[in-house]
Structure formats: structure tokens, C-alpha cells
Amino acid sequence: MGLETPFARSGVVAPGLPVLPPGVERLPVPGGGSRAVEIRAGDEITLVDREGGQRAEVVAFRPDGRCDAGLIGKAADWVPDGLRRSLDSRSGRVVRRALERAGFDLGQALGVAAFGPESRPNDSVAWVAAGDGLLIVAAPGGPMSPEDNDTPTDILLYLRRADTGEARTRHAPPDPLADPVLDVNIQPGEAHVYEVPAGTWIQILDVQGRECSDFQAFSKRALDAGTDREIDPTATRSMTGTAYPLPGLHSKFWTVDFEPLVEVVQDTVGRHDTFGLACTSRYYEDMGYFGHRNCTDNINAGLAAYGVRPRAGWPAINFFFNTMIDADHGIVGDEPWSRPGDYVMVRALTDLVCVSTACPDDIDPANGWNPTDIQLRTYRPEESFQRAIGWRKRPEDDVEMTKETGFHDCFAQHTRDFVEYQGYWLANATRAGWQDEYWACREKAAIMDLSPLRKYEVTGPDAEALLQASVTRNIAKLAVGQVVYTAVCADHGGMIDDGTVFRMSDHAFRWIGGTDDSGLFLRERAAALGLNAHVRTSTDQLCNVAVQGRLSREILSEVFWTPPARPTVDELGWFRFTIARIGGFDGVPVMISRTGYTGELGYEVFCHPKDARAVWDAIWAVGAPKGMLPLGLAALDVLRVEAGLAFAGHEFDDQTDPFEAGIGFTVPLKSKQDDFAGRTALESRKASPQRRLVGLVLEGREVPSHGDCVRAGRVQVGVVTSAVWSPVLNRVIALARVNMPHGEMDEVLEIGRLDGHQKRLPATVVPFPHFDPTKSRAKGLY
Incomplete structure (x- = not known):
């Protein structure tokens, strides 16, 4: 583990606010990348191998430019070739600039190596700086081949500063994203008014966390004409159809004249308010706090110079303010x-006059009971920032921004309709429309980006034992080159994730799941059981497209060559994989599995992101003339519901066991004798089932929503997990989880809408999958 501890006060634990010891800085070094940091005499330096098996390379320079590992009390004995290669990565370019500014030459430098293939997760080394200088740390590693498991992973660098007089009790603003034009710290109870020209990037930062900032913007052109035209929250909700804009298609804030003023480009929180006003004197007076500083009065004072009429309450975009509409x-x-x-971060769409505040509210939870500062920065229009939403694997982890997959630009040629999915942008629908995509998959072929699936390399002498003790299927029966679909359950039987296990070799497996929760669970379980197995992240080393449909085999067999010892695409059996190359012996390497999520004959093609364009081009060149289309999430949802395939958050969650999720076949309690996570609970649940997943067909064309109640008379007996209009069946179908003894074949139930009583949709229980229940199409038996 690292040096962080969760913030705790009065019995409340907040893992999302990690606390470091005084004077300690946490500086992650990305896998395959590097980091440079200034050190001073007496500083304590700690490196942590977060996932295990990752070498770290360390080089130290004195202020006079000499490379000297003695700065950290070591003798230089390592040629840092991995560090040098890392300078071509995104993080490495920052290190390269630091070296160039200081005039240091890495070309002749020697360094120190730490960790290696045998290091365990969270192994650490510590040194004390003998003098001032520049420390460079790399977590070297190159592109991982699809058939290998040498994925580079993160190293954590901690610095405990010797000069405790510099130790901060509060967080400093993070580094700017570019050279700022405006860089202002707004203290609680203050407002700052500023003008920005069209195209300017505006970044509003919550420096300490849990602090609200009211934002309002006016059209400069309208103000010059004597008219107030500012962001209107109600107009914005009407135009976007959402409570508040987020990066993506629905990202603009509008005036009552339907003029967009700003567009949201990046958001690391995704939880704000657009329902209330900026805090007002009336609010504090009604609470008994007369004369309390408030944002509305501060906004009025700041805007007076522009002739803006003062208001008793300002509608504003309350960034970081956590409000919601409850059931009542x-x-x-x-x-x-x-x-x-x-x-x-927002971007000005026209010339603006803006105001930003740091809210002084200290009488309720709005600012975590402790108003703090807001940092305001603006950047020139010439800068470039990609749309992104922040996400974290765990509450205590560093925020990561939405990424583009290796295939993003390929799909962007066919659509602008991208949505955030598990930290990546994925196409929702192409210009062809989801129906055409759907029929292409059912009748010809379709290609879809599945790169956000989480990949983990499970390796080591105890790799099989770890998976056997963690997943529901019998991994001991899995042959090299075989794939199996399985569930991962907690001790109480609820599902953490579902996914597939690939047996790469005797002691190497690849886990592919829907979220990072399952990978983290495997790593924690290896430590708890004392097993000699590594579980290392490889998601960013492997991107994959699914090629699905009756022509998928024909298309891929024309594109890929396989070595004589490997099965060809034509020979590849269901739930098997092979290693192949584009065109021939020297082509781009890929891994191809006969798997999919559509109920059709299909394959998945895995490659390194650097090769994604070449893989796409080769498949597209053969597939497009045969009628293959790109496939988005909207069409995929219809395909997978027709095929009765489970989806996290719908058919299962950590309160649902595999039997209740309709995938009881993944729990072979009789044939798998070994113990595994959740086995005892699953045996009990199977013996006394409480709920089951059933198929429904509905009258009419109205499609219910996920979460709608299922009723027998006035009593709720279940919930809709997924529902779609099925083009091939020409009717509305659904999957629902219902309480026993309901759910018998041909039973007529009703799906409640509105309040669950005023509107009912008759539904009949039918077998599922609704389409191709024998899975003959997935087996290639058309």
C-alpha cells in the first residue's frame, strides 16, 4: 500500500479524500513513462511497485550537471536504456524539457535499478537524498505484443521533504494545463469578474476539495447593447435534455434566446447543481445568520461596472454543488x-463577461462545512484540450480523464455521436443509424470497438490456483488456446463482474472483464491467499474490435495469416483463440478469439493501440465491400438483449448472484470441487432461490425502462433489467428479475409505468434468449 490514509473525522471515513503525512508528496510514474522532480538534501525518497513485476530506473543529477547516484546513497551500476526510451512517451516529453532547461545530458548517464520480474505488489525501496539535485524515475516498458504479458505498470514515487517548514497543511493548486493568461486564487466569500474573448478556455479548480463555485457568463455583445443575456439553467436543461451539460454532444450552456455561451470540455467531477440559486442574503437571514457574506451580493458588486441590474438571487451554474431532486x-x-x-473546463463560444466565486456557505454541507479557495485559470484560444470526463478506479485513486481508444479515429470517420463508457469514448450510433448497423450484424457483418474492456495479465507459478480460487468456472480444465466465460463473486455470492479467461500458457492467463473491480479483486485475493501470482493491468496495451455476423469468418480469413502451429481463422473453434498477423509472416501481430456479445458468429481482434489503424484498414478494406458497417452501443444493446446476454448494472450487480442474473451455467458446483470466492453462499442460494431472470414479450410498441417495476396485480414482484424494440422479432422484448414463485412460462404480468399503477404494460413470460435460443448462429450453424 501507499502512504495515504483515508480522511476521517467524528467517525466518518472519506476514502475519496486521501491524507498524506505532513510534508509528503505523491508523484505517480506512469507505466512506460517517467517523471522528473527536484530533491533537496535530507529528503526521503520512497518508490512503490504498485502492481508488482515492474522495474524502476532512477537517475540523479547534481546542480552542476553531473550524474551522481551518490545523491541517493547508491552506486550507479545500471544503463538506463528504458528511461531513455520513455522520453518518447507523453510523460517523457515533460522530463525531456526539464533536462534541456537544466542542461543535463542523459546520454552518458548511469543510474540505479529497483524491483524487477519477481517483485511483489506494493514492494518498496527508500533512500535519503545526500544533497540537492534533480531526480528522474522511469517505469520502463515498450508496446506489449498481443501474445505476451510484459505490460508496463505504474510506480509510485513519494517524497517526504526534510524542510518541514515547507510542509503544507493545505493543497496547492495543481500545475496549469498550459501557459495561463489569467491565474487567480479566489478566497471563500469572494467573486472575480473577468472578460474573455471567443475561444478562450476557462478552468475552474476546486483546490482543497468539497468547495462550490458559482459561475455565470454574459454575452459581451448583448451587454454592450444594454441587454443582459446570461446562462439560463432552465433553457439549458430544455436544450440539452439533461440536468446539466457534460463533455460530449450535450455540452453547451444556453441563454433564454437559445444562444450557446460556453461549452463544457473537461469535467473531473460530473456532479453539479443547476436547480438552485447562488447563495443569497435571504437564505442566511432565514437561517438566522444576518449579514452573512453571500455569492449573490458578491456577483452584484462585481457586475455593477458593466451596468448589470442587481438581483436578490442570481441563477448560476453551481459547479461542485451537490444537489438533486428526490422522489418527492x-x-x-x-x-x-x-x-x-x-x-x-469550459470554452467561450463568443466574447464573454464572466464571474466566478468561492462560496462562503459554512452553515450546511454545501462546502463540506469548511469553505476553501477556488483557482481560476484561462488559456489562449490557440491551446487545444480534448473532451474528457474524470473517473477513478477506486475512490482513493488519482483521477484519470476519458481516453480515446486506438480505434477512435477510425470510428470518428463515421460518426460524431460518442458517449463516455468506462473511461473511454465509444461510438453510440453512426451516420447510417442504429437500425442499419443492427441489420448489418444480423445479415452480413459489423465491426465494433470494445477496447474499454478491462484486461489483466495473471501470471506466475500460482496463476491457475489464483483463478481457480477466484472465479466460478473450473480453470483447471482450461487448455492453452481456450477461452471460458465466467463470473467473479464476492463472499456473499453477489457478482463483482463477469468476463472471460484466456489461457495463454501453462502459467499465464489473461482476464478480460467489464470493470477494474474484478482485476483489483484478483490482486487482493492473491495477497490474501499468499499466492505467487502477479495481476497486472494491460488495458492500455491491448485494444480490440469485435467483428460479428455471418460473414465475419470470411472477412477475417482473407485478412489474417496464422503460423503453421496455430489454428487459422477458418479452423478456430468456439471460445478458442489464435495468434495471427495481417497478411503474412512480417505483418502486424494480433490475437483473434472466437467470442462476441451479439448472438452471431463473431470474433474479437486484439492488437496494440499503435497498430489499431493498420488493423482497422485491413479489416475495412475486405469487409466494407461485403456490406460490413461500424456498430455502436445503441445497436449492440438491442443485439445483446435479443441474445439474452447479461450486462453489468442491469442483469447483475453485487447484490445479484449468477443464478439470478441468468448465467447459472457459469457456476458448475458439481464438477468443480475446489473452493472459490462465494462458493458457500452460492450453494445456499441455489438450494433456496429467491429470484430468477425471465424473458418477457410485451403488447404494443412502448419500450419500458431499466428499473421499471413488474407487478402481479397491485403487488410488485420484480424489476425490468433491460428492454428493447426487437427488429427481427418485430415486438418489444424485455429481461426482468422476478421473485419466486412468479416467472413461470406463459404467466401474464404487468410492467408499471408512471407511479407503477396508473399505467400498465401487459407482458408474458417467455423463454430467453428471445432470439436463437440454441445459439446455432453463434456456433456458425446458419
Whole structure:
């Protein structure tokens, strides 16, 4: 583990606000990348191998430019070739600039190596700086071949500063994203008014976390004409169809004249308010706090110079303010979700006059009971920032921004409709429309980006034992080159994830799941059981497209060559994989599995992101003339519901066991004698089932929503997990989880809409999968 501990006060633990010891800085070094940091005499330096098996390379320079490992009390004995190669990575370019500014030459430098293939997760080394200088740390590693498992992973660098007089009790603003034009710290109870020309990037940062910032913007052109035209929250909700804009298609804030003023580009929180006003004197007076500083009065004072009429309450975009509408239509609030350094970035779509505040509210949870500062930065229009939403694997982890997969640009040629999915942008629908995509998959072929699936390399002498003790299927029966679909359950039987296990060799497996929760679970379980197995992240080393449909085999067999010892695409059996190359012996390497999520004959093609364009071009060149189309998430949802395939958050969650999720076949309690996570609970649940997943067909064309109640008379007996209009069946179908003894074949139930009683949709229980229940199409038996 690292040096962080969760923030705790009065019995409340907040893992999302990690606390470091005084004077300690946490500096992650990305896998395959590097980091440079200034050190001073007496500083304690700690490196942590977060996932295990990752070498670290360390080089130290004195202020006079000499490379000297003695700065950290070591003798230089390592040629840092991995560090040098890392300078071509994104993080490495920052290190390269630091070296160039200081005039240091890495070309002749020697360094120190730490960790290696045998290091365990969270192994650490520590040194003390003998003098001032520049420390460079790399977590070297190159592109991982699809058939290998040498994925580079992160190293954590901690610095405990010797000069405790510099130790901060509060967080400093993070580094700017570019050279700022405006860089202002707004203290609680203050407002700052500023002008920005069209195209300017505006970044509003919550420095300490849990602090709200009201934002309002006016059209400069309208103000010059004597008219107030500012962001209107109600108009914005009407135009976007969402409570508040987020990066993507629905990202603009509008005036009552339907003029867009700003567009949200990046957001690391995704939880804000657009329902209330900026805090007002009336609010504090009604609470008994007369004369309390408030954002509305501060906004009025700041805008007076522009002739803006003062108001008793300002409608504003309350960034980081956590309010919501409850079931009784009341506006309720709680502490913000924002962490230290979280921010929102918007871009001015016209010349603007803006105002930003740091809210002084200290009488309720709006600012976590402790108003703090807001940092305001603006950047020139010439800068470039990609759309992104922040996400974290765990509450205590560093925020990561939405990424583009290796295939993103390929799909962007066919659509602008991208949505955030598990930290990546994926196409929702192409210009062809989801129906055409759907029929292409059912009748010809379709290609879809599945790169956000989480990949983990499970290796070591105890790799099989770890998986055998963690997943429901019998991994001991899995042959090299075989794939198996399985569930991962917690001790109480609830599902953590579902996914597939690939047996790469005798002691190497690849786990592919829907979320990072399952990979983290495997790593924690290896430590708990004392097993000699590594579980290392490889998601960013492997991107994959699914090629699905009756022509998929024909297309891929024309594209890929396989070595004589490997099965060809034509020979590849169901739930088997092979290693192949584009065209021939020297082509781009890929891994191809006969798997999919559509109920059709299909394959998945895995490659390194650097090769994604070449893989796409080769498949597209053969597939497009045969009628293959790109496939988005909208069409995929219809395909997988027709095929009765489970989806996380719908058919299962950590309160649902595999039997209740309709995938009881993944739990072979009789043939698998070994113990595994959740086995005892699953034996009990199977013996006394409480709920089951059933198929439904509905009258009419109205499609119910996920979460709609299923009723027998006035009593709720279940819930809709997924529902779609099925083009091939020409009717509405659904999957629902219902309480026993309901759910018998041909039983007529009703799906409740509105309040569950005023509107009912008759539904009949039928077998599922609704389409091709024998899976003959997936087996290639058309």
C-alpha cells in the first residue's frame, strides 16, 4: 500500500479524500513513462511497485550537471536504456524539457535499478537524498505484443521533504494545463469578474476539495447593447435534455434566446447543481445568520461596472454543488463530490463577461462545512484540450480523464455521436443509424470497438490456483488456446463482474472483464491467499474490435495469416483463440478469439493501440465491400438483449448472484470441487432461490425502462433489467428479475409505468434468449 490514509473525522471515513503525512508528496510514474522532480538534501525518497513485476530506473543529477547516484546513497551500476526510451512517451516529453532547461545530458548517464520480474505488489525501496539535485524515475516498458504479458505498470514515487517548514497543511493548486493568461486564487466569500474573448478556455479548480463555485457568463455583445443575456439553467436543461451539460454532444450552456455561451470540455467531477440559486442574503437571514457574506451580493458588486441590474438571487451554474431532486420532488443536497484538484473546463463560444466565486456557505454541507479557495485559470484560444470526463478506479485513486481508444479515429470517420463508457469514448450510433448497423450484424457483418474492456495479465507459478480460487468456472480444465466465460463473486455470492479467461500458457492467463473491480479483486485475493501470482493491468496495451455476423469468418480469413502451429481463422473453434498477423509472416501481430456479445458468429481482434489503424484498414478494406458497417452501443444493446446476454448494472450487480442474473451455467458446483470466492453462499442460494431472470414479450410498441417495476396485480414482484424494440422479432422484448414463485412460462404480468399503477404494460413470460435460443448462429450453424 501507499502512504495515504483515508480522511476521517467524528467517525466518518472519506476514502475519496486521501491524507498524506505532513510534508509528503505523491508523484505517480506512469507505466512506460517517467517523471522528473527536484530533491533537496535530507529528503526521503520512497518508490512503490504498485502492481508488482515492474522495474524502476532512477537517475540523479547534481546542480552542476553531473550524474551522481551518490545523491541517493547508491552506486550507479545500471544503463538506463528504458528511461531513455520513455522520453518518447507523453510523460517523457515533460522530463525531456526539464533536462534541456537544466542542461543535463542523459546520454552518458548511469543510474540505479529497483524491483524487477519477481517483485511483489506494493514492494518498496527508500533512500535519503545526500544533497540537492534533480531526480528522474522511469517505469520502463515498450508496446506489449498481443501474445505476451510484459505490460508496463505504474510506480509510485513519494517524497517526504526534510524542510518541514515547507510542509503544507493545505493543497496547492495543481500545475496549469498550459501557459495561463489569467491565474487567480479566489478566497471563500469572494467573486472575480473577468472578460474573455471567443475561444478562450476557462478552468475552474476546486483546490482543497468539497468547495462550490458559482459561475455565470454574459454575452459581451448583448451587454454592450444594454441587454443582459446570461446562462439560463432552465433553457439549458430544455436544450440539452439533461440536468446539466457534460463533455460530449450535450455540452453547451444556453441563454433564454437559445444562444450557446460556453461549452463544457473537461469535467473531473460530473456532479453539479443547476436547480438552485447562488447563495443569497435571504437564505442566511432565514437561517438566522444576518449579514452573512453571500455569492449573490458578491456577483452584484462585481457586475455593477458593466451596468448589470442587481438581483436578490442570481441563477448560476453551481459547479461542485451537490444537489438533486428526490422522489418527492424536493431539492436536497449533501457534501460535494469534488476532490482536491478537481476542475471543470469550459470554452467561450463568443466574447464573454464572466464571474466566478468561492462560496462562503459554512452553515450546511454545501462546502463540506469548511469553505476553501477556488483557482481560476484561462488559456489562449490557440491551446487545444480534448473532451474528457474524470473517473477513478477506486475512490482513493488519482483521477484519470476519458481516453480515446486506438480505434477512435477510425470510428470518428463515421460518426460524431460518442458517449463516455468506462473511461473511454465509444461510438453510440453512426451516420447510417442504429437500425442499419443492427441489420448489418444480423445479415452480413459489423465491426465494433470494445477496447474499454478491462484486461489483466495473471501470471506466475500460482496463476491457475489464483483463478481457480477466484472465479466460478473450473480453470483447471482450461487448455492453452481456450477461452471460458465466467463470473467473479464476492463472499456473499453477489457478482463483482463477469468476463472471460484466456489461457495463454501453462502459467499465464489473461482476464478480460467489464470493470477494474474484478482485476483489483484478483490482486487482493492473491495477497490474501499468499499466492505467487502477479495481476497486472494491460488495458492500455491491448485494444480490440469485435467483428460479428455471418460473414465475419470470411472477412477475417482473407485478412489474417496464422503460423503453421496455430489454428487459422477458418479452423478456430468456439471460445478458442489464435495468434495471427495481417497478411503474412512480417505483418502486424494480433490475437483473434472466437467470442462476441451479439448472438452471431463473431470474433474479437486484439492488437496494440499503435497498430489499431493498420488493423482497422485491413479489416475495412475486405469487409466494407461485403456490406460490413461500424456498430455502436445503441445497436449492440438491442443485439445483446435479443441474445439474452447479461450486462453489468442491469442483469447483475453485487447484490445479484449468477443464478439470478441468468448465467447459472457459469457456476458448475458439481464438477468443480475446489473452493472459490462465494462458493458457500452460492450453494445456499441455489438450494433456496429467491429470484430468477425471465424473458418477457410485451403488447404494443412502448419500450419500458431499466428499473421499471413488474407487478402481479397491485403487488410488485420484480424489476425490468433491460428492454428493447426487437427488429427481427418485430415486438418489444424485455429481461426482468422476478421473485419466486412468479416467472413461470406463459404467466401474464404487468410492467408499471408512471407511479407503477396508473399505467400498465401487459407482458408474458417467455423463454430467453428471445432470439436463437440454441445459439446455432453463434456456433456458425446458419
